[in-house]
Amino acid sequence: MSMTQSPSRGRQALPVNFERVELDAILNVYGFFVAAGEWKDYAIDGLTDRAVFSIFRRTAEAPLYRVEKIPRLRNKQGMYQVIAMTGQVLKRGSELRQVLSVFDRQKLKLIK
Numbered sequence: 001m002s003m004t005q006s007p008s009r010g011r012q013a014l015p016v017n018f019e020r021v022e023l024d025a026i027l028n029v030y031g032f033f034v035a036a037g038e039w040k041d042y043a044i045d046g047l048t049d050r051a052v053f054s055i056f057r058r059t060a061e062a063p064l065y066r067v068e069k070i071p072r073l074r075n076k077q078g079m080y081q082v083i084a085m086t087g088q089v090l091k092r093g094s095e096l097r098q099v100l101s102v103f104d105r106q107k108l109k110l111i112k
Helices: 020-035 096-111
Strands: 041-046 051-056 065-069 080-084 089-093
Touching (some): 020 051, 020 096, 065 096, 089 096
Antiparallel strands (some): 041 051, 051 065, 065 080
């Protein structure tokens, strides 16, 4: 048995990924801030317990925000959350669009 295999499962766990509808919602918000010149880059990671969409102001920096999908929290706090660079959870819930509404206040500041 290799080191990547779990003895109880017998095979490696598949990574968690965003579905197309989820990516569309995230990229819609991301595109607004790119057009406004606020955000410059992103990264998508599929880990064994979560999917992470990281948002960067500049490529060489730490992410400003992370949008995470954690399926094991589906029946608890909701599987989506937005986390700030400081590690603070800004919003979490079971509906991605509702969680992404945390960026609506920033959109209003940019439009004024």
